[in-house]
Amino acid sequence: DLRRLPEFALVGAMDQVTVRDNGLLTSGPLFPNSARIDDVSIAQNPSLTRLLGFSAVREARNIEISQNTSLTEVDLGGLEAVRRLDIRCNAALPESSLDPLRSLTGQVRISGNLGSPSPCL
Numbered sequence: 001d002l003r004r005l006p007e008f009a010l011v012g013a014m015d016q017v018t019v020r021d022n023g024l025l026t027s028g029p030l031f032p033n034s035a036r037i038d039d040v041s042i043a044q045n046p047s048l049t050r051l052l053g054f055s056a057v058r059e060a061r062n063i064e065i066s067q068n069t070s071l072t073e074v075d076l077g078g079l080e081a082v083r084r085l086d087i088r089c090n091a092a093l094p095e096s097s098l099d100p101l102r103s104l105t106g107q108v109r110i111s112g113n114l115g116s117p118s119p120c121l
Contacts, residue, residue, distance in 0.1 A: 005029035007053070013037070020044055029053050036060070043067050049092075051075070065090065074098070082106045087113065089120035 005019065005028030013036040019029065022045045030053035031037075040063045042051060048068045055075040064086045065074060071090045077100070079085075084107045087098055095116040102108055112120030 005053075007032065009033060015039070017041070019048075023047060026050075027052070032056055038062070040064065046070060049073070054079075060085075063087075068093075076101060079104065082108070085109070089113070091120075 002022065003024045003026055005025065007030035009032055011031055011034050014031065014034055016039045017029065017037065018041045019025065020041060020043050025045045025048050027050045034056055036059045037057050038061045040060065043064060043066045045068045047070055049070050050073045051065065051071060052073065052075045055078055057076065058078050059081045060079065062084045063082060066086065067089045069091045071093045074093060079101065082104050085101060085104060086109045088109060089112040091114060093113045095110065095113040098110045098113065102110060111118035
């Protein structure tokens with residue numbers, strides 16, 4: 001288990017990023033120059049508090065961010081196109097901070113986060 005994931009500054013596009021079941025991870029990874037990503041899964045990382053490394057991503061096929069109990073901040077502010085976006089069951093992540101993502105076309109599921117009217121399913 002790693003506490004922090006590195007910055008991948010030379011990566012312009014990615015096929016798959018999976019960060020799962022890491023009890024020590026508090027932040028990361030960083031992809032400052034990646035405009036396109038196919039599949040991202042960030043799940044069940046109980047110490048992860050911030051996920052800010054995806055701000056450059058403009059286009060994605062599938063993004064899942066779920067069951068990261070300490071997560072308080074996600075930056076997907078550059079995202080313009082997504083086929084499937086699933087952000088759910090992150091107990092400390094304010095649901096209202098994700099409102100701008102609801103207008104994306106594609107299958108968008110945002111629920112069960114902090115302040116959500118929907119339970120975590």
